[in-house]
Amino acid sequence: MAPYPAYPVPADEDQRLRELERYGILDADSDEHFDRILDLTAAIFGTPIVAISLVEADRQWFLARRGLAVRETPREMALCAHAIVHDEVMVVPDARADERFRSNPLVFADPHIRFYAGAPLQTSGGHNLGTLCVIDREPRELGPEQRELLHRLAQLAMRELELRRLAHLCPVTGLPTRHTFLSIGEREFERARRDQHPLSLLLFDLDNLRLINNRWGHLAGDQVLTDVVQLARTFLQPQDFAARLGDGEFALLLVGIQRDQAMALADGLRTAVAHLPGVYSHSDFRLTISGGLTVLSPSDQRLSDLIHRAGRALELAKGNGRNQIASLFDGP
Structure with a gap:
């Protein structure tokens, strides 16, 4: 002392x-x-x-x-x-x-x-x-x-x-990019294991961003990205972490909530995105997302284990018709 x-x-x-x-x-x-x-x-x-x-x-x-x-x-x-x-x-x-x-x-x-x-x-x-x-x-x-x-x-x-x-944020969405996500995510992963608190990862894709860009232009596409991010922020707590991983791919790291809460949040976001107004509002087009959700398991060794599992779940959601949240969990 x-x-x-x-x-x-x-x-x-x-x-x-x-x-x-x-x-x-x-x-x-x-x-x-x-x-x-x-x-x-x-x-x-x-x-x-x-x-x-x-x-x-x-x-x-x-x-x-x-x-x-x-x-x-x-x-x-x-x-x-x-x-x-x-x-x-x-x-x-x-x-x-x-x-x-x-x-x-x-x-x-x-x-x-x-x-x-x-x-x-x-x-x-x-x-x-x-x-x-x-x-x-x-x-x-x-x-x-x-x-x-x-x-x-x-x-x-x-x-x-x-x-x-x-200087390290995406200029369109204002979110950290993949490199920062991996660094910060690893710290949250280690903290969750040390403190034994829940950690969930949602990966989601905008299903039809390319169609928006082709039909209404890239400025409209950028506005959609901005609107989706602003909407997603309303679902997050201060301790959560969001990042843009690719063109229309995002990651939400959800800290301290259980599996059922994380699934409810993910599906709530999916539903809210489908009602998001935009340049396409007067057409038959509807914006949708597909997502893959997983939670921290005792057998996970690194953040990459969650990323791999959430990625597989996202592919399931896309393969099953999109506009849905699929989940994969390791263990009970």
Whole structure:
């Protein structure tokens, strides 16, 4: 046990960690945009140490830093682990006089933190991924205007994180693509096995996207893709994950719901898509989807086991006439 008080855990910790993973920035290299934000922050506040820190389950990792030799620290040592619990700037005028930190190795040894101020890096959903922090080896105070300025700089850093995330999304649907799905899906798979909670995978295809493109044009096809994705989002919970795998192929990873609930959701989506209005509304054309559903089994070793099983179920749905959800399960 650490010889200093335990860090507080945010109420949204599980989803906060999910959001952090889904930004795809952990262990990534810094770049000139983050470096410029740090240079600006250091010039404004005049501190020898500035950093953009991301707080994972068991470590604090620095996406960008000035004045620090290390790239990460254990979470229990991180002052930022305390700062992410708050939505406002956290200021520690003198860490040696603060009972939370006086026995912390980062305070009584290198880098000898005395003053700390951290502004949370908050997502649009209200989850604090980490902080933009300024650190000094001498006690200091921070006035209201300086706190607000640090908060605004943290928003600027968060904007850069968001731009990085958007660069990896499908430009038509705004969904992650296959590569990201495989990476995030594997993490959810491992989490579900570790925590022994349910996990379902629905793969579905737009049955007649090619016909839409040929009859009404690709702009109409793109609008259909956008409309279907917006509709699908209404069926999902924050912890779920959606991705576009191909032209008209999508994946929905459903976290924490049982088999019957997942099947009801999948068929509800199928029914809703069939009533979705579009450019084809005044014709005899009807938009439909075919889907393949499976759930996590004790014998599954990797996410690919679910993908293979859901893919086989999807082929069954297509072979049986389309506009239906087929399911394949491994085990009872």
